[in-house]
Amino acid sequence: MPLSIFGFQALWSPYLIGIIVCLIIVYFLVTVVWRKHFKVSESLKKSEVIYFLIGMITFYIIKGSPVDVTSLILFTMHMVQMVFLLFVLPIFIIMGIPWWIWKLIIEAPVVGKIFKYCTLPVVSVLVFTFTFSIYHIPSVFDTIKTDSTFHGLVTLVLFLSAFFMYWPLVNTVPGQPQMKGLYKIGYIIATAIAITPACAIIVFSKEPLYSTYTDGEMWLKAMALCVPVSTLSNISITISGPELFTNLSPISDQQMGGVLMKIMQEIILGTLLVIVFRQWWRDEHVNEEQITENALKEFQAKKREQQY
Template sequence: MPLSIFGFQALWSPYLIGVIIFLTVLYFLVTVTWRKDFKVSEPLKKSEAIYFLLAMITLYIVIGSPIDLLSHILFTMHMVQMALLLLLVPVFLIKGIPWWIWRIVVNAPVVKTIFKIFTKPVVAVFVFAMMFSLYHLPVIFDAIKLDETFHGIFTFIVFLSAFFMNWPLLNTLEDQPKMKSLYKLGYIIANAVLITPACALIIFAGEPLYATYSDGDVWLKAMELCVPAGTLAGLGLSGPELFFPGNLTTLGDQQTGGVLMKIIQEIIFAVILFKVFRQWWNEEHSTNEDEITEKALKEFQALKQSQQH
């Protein structure tokens, strides 16, 4: 059955397009047009602009495009959506917003305390793993999917935890604590390990865990989060299986979603791990080269002095 039956609004979220455009215009006004109004600032880098635009595009794709509608039909698409929203968008945002703006945000009275607590590596990694796991507990997951306000608040909190989890890896502010590159390697591995149990529970479950994907009546109620109730009432749908491709079952969809989440997570973390490892390698070799040069210079000076005597 084609997704077009749900209508343009459910498929493309036109209101979100307006929000994305507004945020993008505001970003360039602050970083380019109004930049000189700030006491400390730097010209916007091309890489920063690209990262921010990638953040906005990815954000729209995961919560505004047909992927969002599909995430209410296929658990597989929900997990793809969560992987991109939690593991990719925060990275693009942190790297896309200039350091001098982050310094203003991080040092704001209330925000400063929040950042100080939740960006500590041990706290950040455990809070993210806990929030991700709680989100996917069946009783909480189904409750979130049936209440628009609860869904928005809980998703935002999980997103914040993902942001704080990425901050120790990516922040470049001079007055913010920094992790050594070698510690970052362990931090990334710890992140990968800690969310594995939640994915394993989903992958190896012997039956469907979520009523919002297995019970037709509950699913229809959950679909009201992205499709107007009037539109749904006139479609006469019985359950998400009407949209399943091929011989995919509800359990198979659930297991595929868990596997995809883990694969996407591993790919994103592998890229970050590679960059961190390369940075550590360069730092170590640069330090060794400097030490060798300094030692050679001292030996040369000592030899020169001995010849003079």
């Protein structure tokens, strides 16, 4: 059965397009037109514009295009959606917004204290792992998927936890704590390991875990998250569940989703690991001669002191 049965509004989310266009307009107003009103500012870089626009496009694709509807039919697509929401989008948002705007936000009286604590490396990894794991507990997952308000709040919490997890790795804000190269490498490895148990439970389960992908009534409630109630009520007589849109069995779909989540997450974090390692290696070798020269001078100075 084709996805077009759900209608244009459900498949392409015109309201979200409007919201994203407004966000882009505000972004350019603040970073270009109103920049002179800030005490500290800097001209908008081309790379920042590219990162931000890619972030907005990514956000629309995963939450506004047919990908969103498909994620309610296939657990595999849901996991792909989560990969881009939690492991890709935060990077583009952090790198797309100029440092002076971030500095203004994170140094605000109340926000600053919360931000400082939430972006501590150990805290951020633990919070992200905890949030991600709790979200995928079957009873919690099904409850979230059948309540639009709860779903929106939890999605925001998940995204913020991923944002805080990435901040120590990619932020370039002056005055903010900067992790050294080797610490970043360990941090990335720890993050990859921390979420493995949640993915493993999904992959190695011998039966389907989530009722919103197996029970027709629960599935229809979940579909109401993005399909208008009027449309859903008209087609609910002709559709009974996600099995009408896919040949995958629920358990195969679930296992494929878990495997794909882990593989994609490893690719993303692995790419970051390579970038961080190369940067660390380059920095070490650029300063190698200076470090050796300073060490030699220090050794010679100590030797002269011992002689006298």
